[in-house]
Amino acid sequence: MTEQREYATRTNLHAFYSHSQLLIVAEGELPSTEYEIDIGHQAGEAVPTFALTHRARPTAADAPPKATPFRYGEIFSIGRPPDVIRVRHKEGLDDVNVEFTRDDLVDIVLSLSGGDVEVTLPDSDGDTNAPIPPPPPSGFDTNPAPQENSAPVETRPLTASEKAGILGDIAVRYREAIGYSNKLSFDEAFADALKKLPPPSVKFPDMLETVEVVQIGASFGGIAGFRRLEVRIRAYPD
Structure with a gap:
């Protein structure tokens, strides 16, 4: 099976900004447990744009197809606070509203997860492999109807419990x-x-x-x- 990255399927996208850091959290499904997820910046766009992709591990060919929910996040250093970012995925391109906070995003992740979260640094080629987290928390639509436009996936304000569910059990990359x-x-x-x-x-x-x-x-x-x-x-x- 090829190891080339392909756009991944998303069910929810969220973005948080604090202290020149942008945290992007994606939820969706992978074809099996033997896939890894990634969020990468796409340069050259007027609006900060990112790509949600997945890649099969070498052992994926031996794994039976089984839809596997994921929750994955990355922190990016970004000098200007954007009101909206864009994320490309398998279904198209979404505009995602950015929620501002004065708290340090890494501290938020660690405190909400009780310290039990994997914090990883990018290696020389910028690739970060994250474990497959538990399924998304209740209250999120994990089987949304197909969308024909690029309207934001989540438009209503998040509750405290939803934030805790989103920011818990994710992998974080920071400098x-x-x-x-x-x-x-x-x-x-x-x-x-x-x-x-x-x-x-x-x-x-x-x-x-x-x-x-x-x-x-x-x-x-x-x-x-x-x-x-x-x-x-x-x-x-x-």
């Missing part, structure tokens, strides 16, 4: 890196972390960035007298 210094030099560790930061998911020509230090630590001991400073940073476009 973070750890730098090291064997000389216990903060400047050296900070510069090392800057070099390791993944590139922004969404870029603008005049984009500025703020980099904050979220953790400082050090390791000591060992036979060789280990002494190393660690600095963890997170980047936000202004």
Whole structure:
């Protein structure tokens, strides 16, 4: 079976914006448990546009076809707060209203899930594989009628319980890196972390960035007298 990505089927799409971060959450169905889901940015569009795709794992050919619900989310660094984003999927193109919040999206995900959520960083080619989460929470239509236009999938305000259901059990991608210094030099560790930061998911020509230090630590001991400073940073476009 081919491993080429194809547009995936969606039942619901939601977007949240906070502190220069855009969280996109998609719900839908995969052909079987041996498929992985992804959300990727599509450059060159006037309105921020993303693609909801899936790809068969090598073992998918041996798996019996079975519709598998998924809930999947990714966080993108984005410098300008959009009122609406667009998401391409198997059925077409949807305009999705963006809900604004002052809370950190990563903290929201972790707090609502009780800390039991997988937080992953993009690898060198920007690909993130997420496990298949539990079925969508009650209250969402998992079998919507076919749509002939690109009207938003969800237009009414979300309740607190629905937000908790959407933001729980998802995989998150955001820009973070750890730098090291064997000389216990903060400047050296900070510069090392800057070099390791993944590139922004969404870029603008005049984009500025703020980099904050979220953790400082050090390791000591060992036979060789280990002494190393660690600095963890997170980047936000202004």
